[in-house]
Amino acid sequence: MTETIEAQGLTKQFGETVRAVDAVSFQVHPGEVFGFLGPNGAGKTTTVGMLTTGLRPTEGSATVDGIDVVAHPSEVRRHIGVIFQESTADDDLTGRENLKLAAALYGVPVGDTGKRVQGLLELLRLGDAAERRVKTYSGGMRRRLEIAASLVHAPPVLFLDEPTLGLDPQARAGIAEMIRSLRQQGGHTFFLTTHYLDEADSLCDRIAIIDHGKIRAIGTPSELKEKVGGDVVTIVPTRDDVDSSAVFSKVPGVLGVNRINGSYRLKALRGEEIVPGAVQAALQAGVGLATVSVKRPSLDEVFLEFTGREYREEEGPSATDWAVRVQRFRGGGR
């Protein structure tokens, strides 16, 4: 099976010291949604920049849809759709005009353009707003228009750089829904970056956790969580003045017990498998149970496990900020 995206030791250095992306290697399989998860400044956008040929790698190589990004940038661009963090639609043009422009720029046959544009407007629920200028669009509509524009040439690979950044929860959910339904239609491979853990968790087939320009872990969300050490079963007893930790630690399959505010957090590889044993042990020991719940570890814990620090969605300046700072410091004009 040929990989849709293949990166080998991809590195981007800005100036002398800032290694925004540091020798990352990964593969994206055909048809999957692959996520780059990390805080701001981790190197996500820089990686997207190199894969979409806007930035030239300092070292390493990458192919997208089998095409080398350094040797054939123009060819790569024909095979990809890119949704940038910022809006690229023209405010003074209508939604339809923006899509027609995108169609012309990506060589969509003239005869197909009208139908294709109309189809995308409907798919992304912009039909009613098609003749309105984009300056009147809401944030969510703008994002949807960006997605429509990136799909106009039916690219096999779609890059989405923080597709839900700055949107309200409802609009975020709408975009996530859109990505899911596109994925269901088939024909596209997705590379998306996000700093929202829940988004990565719910949208992606596989995730790479990136921090300080390095990939710390790659796997499916459940694989990554499993590596952290399994589920948490929370038992709330009817009385919280007696410590019954010893009762639960003897239950087969329980890896550890933590008593927090009178309730017990049991760690286990498969949470649901220890529940019967735990309940039985509690009954035998005369511990009354109020509630029992099983929780999979969230990506918060995954992040903590692999990077050694708490996940914060807002963090430091991004690599591009750094690049600008470094260039300014060095007296560069740009």
Added chain:
Amino acid sequence: MTFREFVALTQRELLKWVRAPIGIVSSLMLPFFYLLLFGQSLNLGKLVPASESGAVYLGAPTYFSYFSVGMVGFIMLFTGLFAGANVIFARRFGTLKKETAAPIPREVIFTSRVSAGVVRGVLFGAVVLVIALAFARIPGLSGLRLAGHAGVVGAVEIVIAMACITALFSSIFIALGFLTEQIESYFALVNLVNLPVLFSSNALFPTTLFPAWLKTVAAWNPVSLGVDVMRENAFGSAAYYPYPPAEYLGILLLVTAVVVALMAMVTRWSLRPR
């Protein structure tokens, strides 16, 4: 299929222009007030004896007539300036990203902007001429009085000259727009081009009054070359010019081609992947 992308981007630039009528009005304010106030107040006619006015204004019947044709060159220069500023705005508002990410030759991103500039410039130039001609019919105002019989060939030469000046300066300012990211640094650099070019041209004042060194500079100034084509045709003043308009136009076309090609290379360089 590069042509289609070129047309689509040119069309986009022009649509944006048409849809911002405030911008059009404010762009026309400058030539309008120059014609209405500067052109009327600076009545060189009073200072130049009538017997010499033909020689000083190179065949134009009055200073205002001489000056208003120069104003066309002036507005071309300013149209180019705004074509460059649009690059900065396109970068700021993100729309440039869409173009650079597209599988199109970088030259198309450049030439479409130049061609949109040319369309704007020629239209503005025509409006300036119409205003100047209209002034001649308003009592109390000096206006443009044509004296030649240039015919269709002359009119075509005038339009080509306008297109050349705008293409030349649009391309310089567009390249500058790609090289600078801050609007402040752009305008600082623009004034380094704009003002010297304007004042060392024959647009505002007769070069016959210039000191010798400035006269030489003015003769090779592209704005002067274009304005010479327009004046010689508008005033039928072949007697005052050493060469026919077609020769000035030929030089102007050559200079324009070289500068546009050079600026296309600069733009391409500035858009290279880093």
